[in-house]
Amino acid sequence: MPRVSCKEHEIKTIEVPWARSNSHFSYLFEGFSIALLQATVNQVKVSELLRISFSQIHTIMERAVERGMARREELELEYIGIDEKSMKKGHHYLTVVSDITDNKVIEVVEDRTKESVKSVLTTIKTNHNCNKLKAISMDMWKAFMTISAEMFPQADVVHDRFHLSKYLNDGVDKTRRLEATQLEKISDRRLKNTKYLFLKNIENMSDAQALRFAEVKDMNLDTSKVWLIKDTFKGFFANTDETTATKYFNDWVEDTRESGLKHMINVAEMFNRHWTGIGNYIKHRISNSISENLNGKIQKIKTIARGFRAFNNYRIAILFHL
Numbered sequence: 001m002p003r004v005s006c007k008e009h010e011i012k013t014i015e016v017p018w019a020r021s022n023s024h025f026s027y028l029f030e031g032f033s034i035a036l037l038q039a040t041v042n043q044v045k046v047s048e049l050l051r052i053s054f055s056q057i058h059t060i061m062e063r064a065v066e067r068g069m070a071r072r073e074e075l076e077l078e079y080i081g082i083d084e085k086s087m088k089k090g091h092h093y094l095t096v097v098s099d100i101t102d103n104k105v106i107e108v109v110e111d112r113t114k115e116s117v118k119s120v121l122t123t124i125k126t127n128h129n130c131n132k133l134k135a136i137s138m139d140m141w142k143a144f145m146t147i148s149a150e151m152f153p154q155a156d157v158v159h160d161r162f163h164l165s166k167y168l169n170d171g172v173d174k175t176r177r178l179e180a181t182q183l184e185k186i187s188d189r190r191l192k193n194t195k196y197l198f199l200k201n202i203e204n205m206s207d208a209q210a211l212r213f214a215e216v217k218d219m220n221l222d223t224s225k226v227w228l229i230k231d232t233f234k235g236f237f238a239n240t241d242e243t244t245a246t247k248y249f250n251d252w253v254e255d256t257r258e259s260g261l262k263h264m265i266n267v268a269e270m271f272n273r274h275w276t277g278i279g280n281y282i283k284h285r286i287s288n289s290i291s292e293n294l295n296g297k298i299q300k301i302k303t304i305a306r307g308f309r310a311f312n313n314y315r316i317a318i319l320f321h322l
Helices: 027-040 043-050 055-072 113-125 143-149 163-182 193-198 208-216 222-238 241-261 264-273 275-284 292-306 311-320
Strands: 002-007 010-013 079-088 093-099 104-110 135-138 156-159
Touching: 027 055, 027 292, 043 055, 055 311, 079 292, 093 113, 093 292, 093 311, 104 113, 104 311, 113 135, 113 143, 135 143, 135 275, 143 156, 156 163, 156 275, 163 193, 163 222, 163 264, 193 208, 208 222, 222 241, 241 275, 241 311, 264 275, 292 311
Parallel strands: 079 135, 135 156
Antiparallel strands: 002 010, 079 093, 093 104
8 A cells, every 4th residue: 555654644554445444455355255254154264265364364253243243223122032152161151142033143241140141231231222122031040030130120031941951851861870870780781872862852863763762761760750751841832821831830840749750850849940931931932042043053153163262252253153
């Protein structure tokens, strides 16, 4: 670029309409880079293809997100979802807030503490119209529930059905592990290598897995009983009115208690304490994965990148693609 030397303003570079000030790349090149990133979701491969450094391709992504966030119009929010995602090994989390109706991420913040949740919800409340917000989908994490009630008292809490399934699967697996250990002591190996059979949906099993599962589940084992309790709970989501849903839930809790199976009783008692948020599903029928499964897409971004060491890099990647 042509430069001028001025006694008053020192050296100045001519500004051009086809590149950002102090940038090494034209807008056309940045646009092509962005298209490749959207198509591949792989910063390393795109940097290799374009023969520029990883940090340069990341800077292009960061600028794209800045421009996009600056251009974003005020959202009319009716349903939002709050979810946690692990960032790396150990207790390193980030909180993702998404617009469930339009299936897009609104903002991402580091950690899942009350302070971080309050920070991200304050930003959303300031920048978007939340007057018509009806419900917020979330896990049973206390920080999510407490701050949501404080910031949006008019909105119902809806406990995400996919997180409920996770708790149920956990109850099944704990029971299976305990029983498998007990059976192994008497050389009974019926539950050996059955972990994923009891966690997998039947419709997703291969023919061989389905036959093996049918064989094991019909045995008079505690694991089979808790799997049946878990499977019965799915019927709750088929209820169309609050009265029948309440009766179905109460009957399920009572049957679970009578089973005497400790780990599933613990799950049922936890669900009972959070009945309001679970029951609100019938009213709003929302979840954090109601559309194209944002969580799966975020996981894909993380997997392709082989993890993120810095929170800001993870945030930029999520907002860029979602």
